């Protein structure tokens with residue numbers, strides 16, 4: 589009784605990692621509230637808390653201590669299926685919570701050659717259950733973040749438009765480039781920047797946003813960027829309600845549904861949906877069928893970006909430390925005057 593000939597292929601969800609190696613920039617706030625806004629719009633959403641701090645779980649009212657199995661068990665225990673760790677937190681909104689013991693996963697998985705693919709493998713049978721899967725990454729580039737980047741198609745970069753924001757973004761693009769080139773995920777693309785805690789009246793902020801806008805314009809066609817990559821609007825205004833909501837275990841739509849923060853995240857979620865529905869997302873669907881192999885990945889000149897600032901490599905995945913994935917910045921010839929970081933390799 590096969591009816592598959594004319595049937596449309598199963599729709600894959602958009603799998604989006606919210607990534608910035610800098611801490612406290614709005615990754616978790618954005619993951620929760622974009623996810624909640626998408627769920628309100630009728631999209632089926634799953635949020636995954638990849639951060640041992642467990643802030644995303646707490647923000648949704650899930651206390652990691654009492655919640656049962658978490659991302660830790662999902663990654664470490666082969667017999668634990670996704671259903672066992674999934675929590676339905678709101679209509680259309682599921683969450684895979686985490687708690688502090690997830691930090692140990694970095695060490696416990698260190699010698700497993702498949703450690704970067706564990707999350708993706710557990711999720712594979714359930715991809716069709718969702719329209720959006722959002723991964724809240726910790727502020728480090730270790731096994732947990734690489735599991736998220738392995739599964740994701742797209743990266744959104746929450747950031748504050750402050751001094752050195754451009755350097756931080758450049759560094760992040762280098763990281764995504766290395767993840768592609770080393771075969772962790774050859775199809776990963778950066779889809780945009782989300783401006784968080786935004787103060788538009790500051791001259792510095794306006795200058796940084798101009799620089800970021802210019803970067804996306806100059807780098808159209810860069811293989812690390814989606815075709816529709818840009819600085820998303822609206823910027824999320826600094827709004828105290830967004831900072832208060834997590835302590836009540838509520839999304840901004842539960843806590844203060846008409847405050848500026850709620851309005852901003854609702855509109856932003858609509859824009860994120862339209863990024864995929866305007867047909868410009870051809871570059872991120874059907875990822876596994878890509879003909880590009882890691883060794884064929886082009887070197888990716890990034891014009892307009894200042895050389896990245898070297899950062900301490902704490903919580904780094906062993907494959908990176910061992911040089912399988914290098915996150916050392918590659919300085920472009922035209923950036924020769926920029927400060928060079930020490931290359932360990």
Ligand code: ATP
Pocket residue numbers: 610611612613614615616617618639641643725726727784785786824825826827828829830831832834849
């Ligand atoms: P970490 O790197 O530690 O995981 P993060 O990047 O996930 O941090 P958040 O936890 O989302 O950052 O935000 C950092 C702090 O800023 C939190 O206290 C949060 O409530 C607050 N915050 C985030 N966005 C806003 C905003 N638009 N207005 C006011 N406060 C905000």
Ligand code: MG
Pocket residue numbers: 615616617639643724725726
């Ligand atoms: Mg966070």
